[in-house]
Every structure is written in C-alpha cells, then in structure tokens.
Amino acid sequence: MPLHRVLMARLLAVCLAMLAAAALAEAPPAPIRVGSVADYPPYAQTDEQGRPTGFSVDLMQAVAREMGLPLALSTGTWDSRWQGLLSGQLDVLPFVARAPGRDKQVYFGVVHTETFDAFFVRRGSPAIEDLTGARGKRIVIMRNDAAHHELLARGFSDEIVAVDTVPEGMKLVAGGQHDAFLGPKIVGRMTINKQHIAGLEAGPPIPDYTRRFCFAVQKGNRELLEKLNQGLLIVKTSGEYDR
Secondary structure (H helix, E strand, O other), X not given: XXXXXXXHHHHHHHHHHHHHHHHHHHOOOOXXXXXXXXXXXXXXXXXXXXXXXXXXXXXXXXXXXXXOOOEEEEEOOHHHHHHXXXXXXXXXXXXXXXXXXXXXXXXXXXXEEEEOEEEEEEOOOOOOOOOHHHOOOOEEEEOOOHHHHHHHHOOOHHHXXXXXXXXXXHHHHHOOOOOEEEEEHXXXXXXXXXXXXXXXXXXXXXXXXXXXXXXEXXXXXXXXXXXXXXXXXXXXXXXXXXX
C-alpha cells in the first residue's frame, strides 16, 4: 500500500478514536437503581399515580441531589427488593435495618433512622410484650424483613408465617388465622388506618432489638456508599433532613 494511504488510514483511525472518546465523555452517567416498596408507610409507599414516595424515597432523592446522582426508582415486594440488591439488579435500598447477619451480605451506610417493633394481636387477646412471650405462637412477618431474620436467629422457625406485605400479614391476624403480626409499630398503626383493618391492637415496643435503618449497597460498591454517606451528612447538617 502506498505510504500516503497508510498515513491517511492511521489518521482516520486516530480521528475515530478521538470521536469515540469524546462521545463517551459527554454521555450522561448511568442512573443509580433504587428499590422501594409500596406498603410500608410512612417510610415507603406509592402515590395515586403509582410512583414511589414516602420518607425513605424523599431522603434518597435529597441525598442524590446533593451528590449529583441520577436515580431510577422502582417498587416491588420487600423480598424482591432485597433479592434484587443481593443479585446486583439494584444498586441501593434506602431503608434497610442493620443486623449482624445482613452485614455479611451488603454494605451499610451510617444510621439515618431508628424505629421499634411491636406485636399486633386481635383485640381482647393478651398483649405480647417481648419475644419470650411469643414462644409457641404463630407469628406473621414480612418475608426477609428484619423481624423475619431476628426470629430465625432466635430459633423461631416453626412458628413463623412469612407473607409478602405488611397489609397481607395484618389481615391474616385480624381474620383469626394466626396469633400476631410482628413489625415496626409506626408502620403497623399507619397500615391499620390506611387499609381500614379492624380488630387489631398494638402491644408495647419490644425491648429485644431496635431497627437502625441505613442505606444499603451491594458488597464491593464502596464508592457509591461513600457518596451516600457524604450526601446524608450534608442533608442532615443543612436542616433538610429535619424538614
């Protein structure tokens, strides 16, 4: 091949490489895939158009704005969201209770919210005040929820009834099919009001464990975790978290 054609071919290859690099540099970053649930008020729910909303979604969006992170929000059952994070189909869950067993599966950010669990029983039934009082009873929990993991760790496997959503579980107890539902007291109370579930009463907050909620990301994704931690610090110090 004549020398001038060789030089022209090399020049064309260099130009194409430069154009490709420029296109990559101008491409917007891929959105962070965020998982939420529809029936966990006030922390996660959906609006009339089916869009994710609630405190955890608001917090996630505020942190993302501070750190310049584009988001892609999706909803599903808690079990599907948790499995999605573990499998890499999701990048972050904004509201995960930190627990020793879960530390081996995902990376947790700093704690941003705390809440307390309680047993919900049918009106007129004796209150269940702690896990010891639940021995021998049929306890309904949301599948792969913190209460589920806690009961399994304490040897409750034969007494557990796992369901996909909080409303489903509370309706089973209200209908007399099982003894109690275990979950965050505030979530249960708001679910009763929102779903018009009659005949249930909440016991006192149990002393056995506390839910300490954090952002959770897939193992190995330390860069995203650090951005979320820094964004949370900004949101808290600016006063936006309190608002």
